[in-house]
Amino acid sequence: DQQVKQNSPSLSVQEGRISILNCDYTNSMFDYFLWYKKYPAEGPTFLISISSIKDKNEDGRFTVFLNKSAKHLSLHIVPSQPGDSAVYFCAASRTSGGSYIPTFGRGTSLIVHP
Amino acid sequence: EPEVTQTPSHQVTQMGQEVILRCVPISNHLYFYWYRQILGQKVEFLVSFYNNEISEKSEIFDDQFSVERPDGSNFTLKIRSTKLEDSAMYFCASTLSLGEQYFGPGTRLTVT
Numbered sequence: 001d002q003q004v005k006q007n008s009p010s011l012s013v014q015e016g017r018i019s020i021l022n023c024d025y026t027n028s029m030f031d032y033f034l035w036y037k038k039y040p041a042e043g044p045t046f047l048i049s050i051s052s053i054k055d056k057n058e059d060g061r062f063t064v065f066l067n068k069s070a071k072h073l074s075l076h077i078v079p080s081q082p083g084d085s086a087v088y089f090c091a092a093s094r095t096s097g098g099s100y101i102p103t104f105g106r107g108t109s110l111i112v113h114p
Numbered sequence: 115e116p117e118v119t120q121t122p123s124h125q126v127t128q129m130g131q132e133v134i135l136r137c138v139p140i141s142n143h144l145y146f147y148w149y150r151q152i153l154g155q156k157v158e159f160l161v162s163f164y165n166n167e168i169s170e171k172s173e174i175f176d177d178q179f180s181v182e183r184p185d186g187s188n189f190t191l192k193i194r195s196t197k198l199e200d201s202a203m204y205f206c207a208s209t210l211s212l213g214e215q216y217f218g219p220g221t222r223l224t225v226t
Contacts, residue, residue: 004156034214043118043205043217044157089157100212101147101170104157 003027004092006105013112019077021108023090026071030092034102035064035075038087047088048075080112116140118218120206126224130195135221137189137206146189147207147215148181150174157205163189196225 005024013019021035031052036044050057050064050073057064063076077084087109091102119138127133139146148160161171163181180192189208193200201224207215 032213036217041219043207043219046214046216049214095212101159101162102215103159106156 002105003030004090004103004105006088006090006108008108009106010109010111013080013110015082015112015114016079019075019080019084019110019112021075021077021088021090021110023073023075023105024071025073025092027092027094027103028071029094029096030103032093032095032100033064033066033073034091034093035062036089036091036104037084038089038107044089077110080110082112082114085110085112118206118208118216120204120218120221122221123219124222124224126226127196129198129225133193133196133223135191135193135204135206135223137191137218138187139189139206139208140210140216141187143208143210143216145169145209145212145215146181146183147209148191149205149207149217150202151205151220152199152202160191193223196223198225201225 034049035047037047038044048059048062048064050066066073087107089107090105093100093102121136146163149157151157159172161175162169178194182190203220205220206218209215
Protein backbone atom coordinates (compact mmCIF):
# COMPACT_ATOMS: atom_id res chain seq x y z
CA ASP A 1 0.00 0.00 0.00
CA GLN A 2 2.08 2.91 -1.27
CA GLN A 3 -0.19 5.90 -1.05
CA VAL A 4 2.85 8.18 -1.06
CA LYS A 5 5.66 7.34 -3.43
CA GLN A 6 9.14 8.71 -3.73
CA ASN A 7 10.44 6.89 -6.75
CA SER A 8 14.03 8.08 -6.53
CA PRO A 9 15.83 6.46 -3.61
CA SER A 10 18.80 8.77 -4.09
CA LEU A 11 19.85 12.01 -5.75
CA SER A 12 23.30 13.49 -6.20
CA VAL A 13 23.75 17.22 -6.86
CA GLN A 14 26.65 19.65 -7.08
CA GLU A 15 26.87 22.39 -4.48
CA GLY A 16 25.19 25.59 -5.70
CA ARG A 17 22.89 23.79 -8.12
CA ILE A 18 19.20 23.07 -7.72
CA SER A 19 17.99 19.88 -6.02
CA ILE A 20 14.55 18.67 -7.05
CA LEU A 21 12.94 15.93 -5.00
CA ASN A 22 9.73 14.43 -6.28
CA CYS A 23 6.76 12.79 -4.63
CA ASP A 24 3.55 11.26 -5.97
CA TYR A 25 0.43 10.32 -4.09
CA THR A 26 -2.60 8.25 -4.94
CA ASN A 27 -5.20 9.24 -2.36
CA SER A 28 -7.19 12.21 -3.65
CA MET A 29 -8.42 12.87 -0.10
CA PHE A 30 -4.97 14.06 0.96
CA ASP A 31 -5.04 17.82 1.39
CA TYR A 32 -1.99 18.67 3.48
CA PHE A 33 1.55 17.84 2.49
CA LEU A 34 4.85 18.07 4.31
CA TRP A 35 8.52 17.53 3.73
CA TYR A 36 10.77 16.27 6.50
CA LYS A 37 14.54 16.03 6.51
CA LYS A 38 16.37 13.31 8.42
CA TYR A 39 20.04 13.09 9.33
CA PRO A 40 21.53 9.77 10.51
CA ALA A 41 20.85 9.00 14.19
CA GLU A 42 18.28 11.78 14.40
CA GLY A 43 14.53 11.93 14.05
CA PRO A 44 12.80 13.57 11.08
CA THR A 45 12.81 17.37 11.17
CA PHE A 46 9.96 19.35 9.67
CA LEU A 47 11.05 21.40 6.67
CA ILE A 48 8.08 22.87 4.84
CA SER A 49 4.42 22.19 4.23
CA ILE A 50 1.70 23.09 1.76
CA SER A 51 -2.06 22.98 1.89
CA SER A 52 -4.04 21.81 -1.12
CA ILE A 53 -5.51 25.30 -1.53
CA LYS A 54 -2.08 26.47 -2.68
CA ASP A 55 0.20 25.36 -5.46
CA LYS A 56 3.42 26.82 -4.12
CA ASN A 57 4.99 27.59 -0.77
CA GLU A 58 8.41 29.11 -0.31
CA ASP A 59 10.68 29.34 2.72
CA GLY A 60 14.14 30.65 2.03
CA ARG A 61 16.02 28.19 -0.16
CA PHE A 62 13.15 25.68 -0.02
CA THR A 63 10.10 25.75 -2.25
CA VAL A 64 7.38 23.13 -2.45
CA PHE A 65 5.19 22.87 -5.54
CA LEU A 66 1.89 21.04 -5.60
CA ASN A 67 0.15 19.81 -8.74
CA LYS A 68 -3.17 18.45 -7.55
CA SER A 69 -4.36 17.24 -10.92
CA ALA A 70 -1.23 15.14 -11.30
CA LYS A 71 -1.17 14.22 -7.59
CA HIS A 72 2.44 15.30 -7.55
CA LEU A 73 4.55 17.50 -5.36
CA SER A 74 8.16 18.48 -5.49
CA LEU A 75 10.69 20.11 -3.22
CA HIS A 76 13.20 22.49 -4.74
CA ILE A 77 16.35 23.46 -2.89
CA VAL A 78 18.21 26.40 -4.39
CA PRO A 79 21.13 26.73 -4.02
CA SER A 80 21.99 23.31 -2.64
CA GLN A 81 24.56 23.15 0.14
CA PRO A 82 26.58 20.20 1.49
CA GLY A 83 24.68 20.51 4.79
CA ASP A 84 21.50 19.68 2.89
CA SER A 85 22.77 16.11 2.47
CA ALA A 86 20.14 14.02 4.26
CA VAL A 87 17.17 11.77 3.64
CA TYR A 88 14.06 13.72 2.63
CA PHE A 89 10.63 12.31 3.37
CA CYS A 90 7.48 13.43 1.68
CA ALA A 91 4.33 13.05 3.80
CA ALA A 92 0.65 13.56 3.05
CA SER A 93 -2.34 13.79 5.34
CA ARG A 94 -6.07 14.17 5.25
CA THR A 95 -7.25 16.96 7.49
CA SER A 96 -10.96 16.24 7.33
CA GLY A 97 -12.01 14.96 10.73
CA GLY A 98 -9.04 16.74 12.27
CA SER A 99 -6.63 13.86 11.80
CA TYR A 100 -3.46 15.25 10.23
CA ILE A 101 -1.84 11.83 10.62
CA PRO A 102 0.83 11.80 7.89
CA THR A 103 1.48 8.96 5.50
CA PHE A 104 5.16 8.93 4.65
CA GLY A 105 7.02 8.03 1.51
CA ARG A 106 10.13 5.86 1.68
CA GLY A 107 12.46 8.83 1.41
CA THR A 108 15.06 10.14 -1.04
CA SER A 109 18.68 10.34 0.02
CA LEU A 110 20.15 13.63 -1.19
CA ILE A 111 23.90 14.00 -1.47
CA VAL A 112 25.26 17.47 -2.22
CA HIS A 113 28.87 17.40 -3.38
CA PRO A 114 31.16 20.34 -2.59
CA GLU B 115 15.20 25.35 21.63
CA PRO B 116 12.81 22.79 23.15
CA GLU B 117 13.06 19.29 21.76
CA VAL B 118 11.52 15.86 22.09
CA THR B 119 13.78 13.40 23.92
CA GLN B 120 13.67 9.62 23.91
CA THR B 121 15.28 6.98 26.07
CA PRO B 122 16.99 4.65 25.68
CA SER B 123 18.71 5.32 22.39
CA HIS B 124 19.15 1.58 21.86
CA GLN B 125 17.31 -1.27 23.52
CA VAL B 126 18.16 -4.92 23.02
CA THR B 127 15.67 -7.46 24.27
CA GLN B 128 14.86 -11.11 23.89
CA MET B 129 11.80 -12.30 22.03
CA GLY B 130 8.80 -12.54 24.35
CA GLN B 131 10.06 -9.90 26.77
CA GLU B 132 8.25 -6.68 27.57
CA VAL B 133 9.84 -3.35 26.66
CA ILE B 134 8.94 0.20 27.54
CA LEU B 135 10.15 3.01 25.33
CA ARG B 136 10.11 6.43 26.90
CA CYS B 137 9.58 9.87 25.46
CA VAL B 138 9.48 13.35 26.90
CA PRO B 139 7.49 15.53 24.47
CA ILE B 140 7.90 19.29 24.25
CA SER B 141 6.34 20.65 27.41
CA ASN B 142 3.41 22.69 26.10
CA HIS B 143 2.46 20.26 23.34
CA LEU B 144 -0.92 18.59 23.39
CA TYR B 145 -0.78 15.85 20.74
CA PHE B 146 1.58 12.91 21.00
CA TYR B 147 2.49 10.20 18.54
CA TRP B 148 4.51 7.04 18.10
CA TYR B 149 5.91 5.93 14.77
CA ARG B 150 8.22 3.14 13.75
CA GLN B 151 10.62 2.67 10.90
CA ILE B 152 11.79 -0.82 10.04
CA LEU B 153 15.25 -0.74 8.49
CA GLY B 154 15.04 0.32 4.86
CA GLN B 155 11.34 0.98 4.97
CA LYS B 156 9.14 4.01 5.44
CA VAL B 157 8.14 5.71 8.65
CA GLU B 158 4.83 4.18 9.79
CA PHE B 159 2.25 5.67 12.11
CA LEU B 160 1.41 3.62 15.18
CA VAL B 161 -0.76 5.72 17.48
CA SER B 162 -1.78 9.23 18.41
CA PHE B 163 -2.73 10.42 21.88
CA TYR B 164 -4.66 13.51 22.91
CA ASN B 165 -6.42 14.56 26.07
CA ASN B 166 -5.21 11.44 27.89
CA GLU B 167 -6.60 8.97 25.45
CA ILE B 168 -5.78 7.32 22.16
CA SER B 169 -7.25 9.36 19.32
CA GLU B 170 -6.14 7.17 16.42
CA LYS B 171 -4.21 3.97 15.91
CA SER B 172 -3.04 1.96 12.94
CA GLU B 173 -3.50 -1.75 12.31
CA ILE B 174 0.08 -2.24 13.47
CA PHE B 175 -0.94 -1.09 16.97
CA ASP B 176 -2.50 -4.33 18.15
CA ASP B 177 -3.14 -5.67 21.65
CA GLN B 178 0.58 -6.13 22.23
CA PHE B 179 1.06 -2.36 22.24
CA SER B 180 -0.07 0.20 24.77
CA VAL B 181 0.67 3.84 25.49
CA GLU B 182 0.59 5.86 28.65
CA ARG B 183 1.16 9.37 29.81
CA PRO B 184 1.74 8.55 33.49
CA ASP B 185 2.61 12.10 34.54
CA GLY B 186 2.73 15.52 32.99
CA SER B 187 5.91 14.93 31.07
CA ASN B 188 6.49 11.32 30.01
CA PHE B 189 4.82 9.46 27.17
CA THR B 190 5.57 5.74 26.96
CA LEU B 191 5.10 2.95 24.47
CA LYS B 192 4.93 -0.56 25.89
CA ILE B 193 5.29 -3.73 23.86
CA ARG B 194 4.09 -6.63 26.01
CA SER B 195 5.68 -9.60 24.31
CA THR B 196 8.20 -8.60 21.71
CA LYS B 197 8.56 -10.41 18.40
CA LEU B 198 11.50 -10.42 16.03
CA GLU B 199 9.53 -8.28 13.60
CA ASP B 200 9.20 -5.54 16.23
CA SER B 201 12.86 -4.68 15.61
CA ALA B 202 12.81 -1.12 14.29
CA MET B 203 13.47 2.52 15.09
CA TYR B 204 10.67 3.92 17.19
CA PHE B 205 10.06 7.66 16.99
CA CYS B 206 8.01 9.73 19.34
CA ALA B 207 6.57 13.02 18.10
CA SER B 208 4.54 15.86 19.55
CA THR B 209 2.79 18.98 18.40
CA LEU B 210 0.94 21.89 19.94
CA SER B 211 -1.68 22.04 17.22
CA LEU B 212 -2.47 19.73 14.38
CA GLY B 213 0.06 20.11 11.58
CA GLU B 214 3.80 19.64 11.53
CA GLN B 215 5.11 17.34 14.22
CA TYR B 216 8.35 17.49 16.17
CA PHE B 217 10.16 14.19 16.30
CA GLY B 218 12.54 12.76 18.86
CA PRO B 219 15.83 11.11 17.91
CA GLY B 220 14.34 7.64 18.11
CA THR B 221 14.97 4.42 20.03
CA ARG B 222 16.49 1.54 18.13
CA LEU B 223 14.80 -1.64 19.33
CA THR B 224 16.56 -4.90 18.58
CA VAL B 225 14.69 -8.11 19.38
CA THR B 226 16.84 -11.24 19.40
